[in-house]
Amino acid sequence: MRHQQILDKLAAPLLVRALNEDLARWVGWQLVAVPEDHRDLGQRVIPPILTRWRCLLDSDDTAAETRHRGWVAMAVLLHRYGLTDQAVTAHASAAIDSLNRDVVLSDAFARQSPAIKDFLSAPPPPLTRRPRRPGTLTLLRPGDVVSIQVEASFHAAFVREVAGGNEYPVIEFYAGRFGRPPTFGELSGRAAGDRGGARFGVVGLTYLPDPANQVRAVASGHRQPPLGIDPGPGEGRYTMTDIIRLQHVIERLFREA
Incomplete structure (x- = not known):
């Protein structure tokens, strides 16, 4: 049995592709950041990936x-990259039972379910090379306004431009945090999160709708960005990051909000 065979049987190509892109990018970055020691790779990879994807995995709206x-896709892809998590595997096993009980997938998936569970329970082979960096082509456009969820908080951002040959959006955060996705009316006339310091080029902010359910559309074609002052000479137009590191950026930026 191979990882891709299981993933194909899930009949969820966009979800699988988006999750695989997040994992491949983040695992690759961690292998570059600490190339000499892979023993704690799971601790550096799994928690932030789960923070992003729990917006779908634990949501009653899904x-x-x-x-x-x-x-199931999370467990299989972690296994593909040489990682495992007992709680994720347990969730995947229960999910397999639910998919079969509700006759969601094919007969082949149901027949092979015991083998799939055994496959995921076995220790994964260690990763021998860095994953290939996935290409990016963002679907967001200038003037889009989005809500980004981290844990129980929601943060709004305005797409100022699309850079890198349509590879990634440059966003600017509005000030404040919300207990639910904000409405456009709540954002009209609102200041930027920080003077010139709330602008980020975000690699991996690709899909809208977002398969992880972390990023949600608020408005499109809006012409008024958050109110604020443009960066001064030598301050830089924006800071580069990616969709996983952005979660830490948000926590730092809105710590006092």
Whole structure:
């Protein structure tokens, strides 16, 4: 049995592709950051990946069968990259049972479910090379306004431009945090999160709708960015980051909000 055979049987190509892109990019970055020691790779990879994807995996707003597919895909892709997590594997096993009980997937998936569970329970082979960096082509456009969830908080951002040959959006955060996705009316006339310091080029901020359910559309074609002052000479137009590191950026930027 191969990882891709299981993933294909989930019949969720966009979800699998987006999750694989997040993992491949983040695992690759961690292998570059600490190339000499892979022993704690799982601790550096799994928690931030789960923070992003729990917006789908644990959400009551997500269809049950989508959550179940997500848990199985998470376990399979972690296994592909030489990683495992007991809680994720347990969720995936229960999700397999639910998908079969509700007859969501094919007969072949149901027949092979015991083998799939055994496959995921076995220790994964160690990763021998850095994953290939996935290409990016963002679907966001200038004037889009989005809400980004981290844990139980929501943060709004305005797409100022698309850079790198349509590879990634440059966003600017509005001030404040919200307990639910903000409405456009709540953002109109709102200041920027920080003078010139709330602008980020975000690699991996690719899809809208976001398969991880972390990024949600608020408005499109809006012409008024957050109110604020442009960066001064020598301050830089924006800071480069990616969709996983952005979560830490948000926590730092809105620590006092």
